[in-house]
Amino acid sequence: MATDSAPDANAHHLVILIHGLWGNPIHLKHLHDTLAKQHAGEGLYIYLPASNKDNFTYDGIEVGAERITHDVEAKLKELEAAGSKIEKISIAGYSLGGLVARYVVGLLYQAGVFDDIQPMNFTTFATPHLGVRTPRNGYRARTWNFLGSRTLSTSGQQMFLVDDFRGTGRPLLALLADANSIFVRGLGLFKHRSVYANTINDRSVPYYTSAVSRVDPFVDLDAIDVHPLPNQHQPVILDPANPVEPRREQEEQPLTWAERYIMTQRTRASLPFYALLFTLLPIAVPLFMVNAGYQTYKSAQRVKLHEAGDLVDLKRYRIPLLEESQAVQDRMVERLAGDSSQESYLPTPPPERAGSASPVSRAQPTKTPHLTSTEKNEDSPAAWPTLALTDDQFAMIDSLDAHVGFTKYACHIQKVRHTHAAIVMRVDKESYGEGRQVSRHWVEGFEV
DSSP states (O other): OGGGSOOOTTOOEEEEEEOOTTOOGGGGHHHHHHHHHHTTTSOEEEEOOOTTOGGGGGGOHHHHHHHHHHHHHHHHHHHHHTTOOOOEEEEEEETHHHHHHHHHHHHHHHTTHHHHSEEEEEEEESOOTTOSOOOOOSHHHHHHHHHHTTTSHHHHHHHTTOOOGGGSSSOHHHHHTOTTBHHHHHHTTOSEEEEEEESSOOSSSOHHHHTTOSOOTTSOGGGEEEOBOSSOSSSOBBOTTSOEEEOOOOOOOOOOHHHHHHHHHHHHHHHHHHHHHHHHHHHHHHHHHHHHHHHHHHHHHHHHHHHTTSSSOGGGTOOOSBHHHHHHHHHHHHHHHHOTTSOOOOOOOOOOOTTOOOSSOOOOOOSSOOOOTTTOBTTBTTOSOOOOOOHHHHHHHHHHHHHTOOEEEEEOOOSSSOHHHHTTTSSOOGGGTTHHHHHHHHHHHOOO
């Protein structure tokens, strides 16, 4: 693995791979190995930071990003000392690691790293760019949103959009997508920006959030036709220009005897699984809650140590996150300080919605939002119903589409129950084989 390798004097392109929640670098071994094999001898140094692994991912997106940025800057110095001249940099993040990667981009941008090193490829795999809040009504969705935000410590609050980041009155994910933020400014410098999103069976990160979409066309597979990209070993990656369209209404045909038999057999095969699930659930839920409380306590202790600045120089990373807004505030303070001969008053702010404490104006979704090619087709301008997202989530979509412009690849993995692990081949097993097509597609499009 690159984390254990010696500095390479021939390297000119640093590639950073960032793992997800509860993860560690070994989970990205397949991505690492596939990229290294495809571009062997082309000057890549693939680095998998390990300072934010396992339970450390509970500690918050920004804390993890500060740790990893510290590691990346140290790695750049190490490579330079070994005689390597790093000229290009690429970053990829998996799951929560994609959000950490976006924060790292902002810190590197603000530190001036991109002044000397060209940002090339930025990619996320199954990353909850809009958070993991369930966009549904009903008691089950409300229960999940309530419990989820309180069982994953700081990272859980941030992913469920219930945090007040540094007293701004806004969730961290909203700031990550703000057009004036260092995060969006940094992302905009990358030559290639892409996301890979599972269409189905991702119980951790649903399609809408990893694809930065206000709709989910893949809820009913019987009602759609998908359009895979050509020349794939398996038809997994869908065409980003036209991934899906509604299926033409056809007269329903009665099931044949063979089809009814197959459905019955599948139902019977699932019974032992559900029986085991309902047997273990009363035991698993209390254990999960106890572990969540313990991990929250341990996370608070680690964050306290981190905030003391003994491990990372926080002065380098606790910088203004919104460039233009900060500049406006600085100019206003200077003007008021220079005009002490008469009384001066700050202008009365316009009325805000109840509950909004943010001093920074937040973007509002338009009443008739622009739909991407995933969300419409020529015959049906609004084919898919808009999900019940929050104002913050709609604003994130608008800003990221307008100011970053990800190429969005829908990954139609169908042979496993849990595609979140399969999309990056987190474990090398045959049932995850469709994930190989995702990594193959990524490395073939990776510009060195």
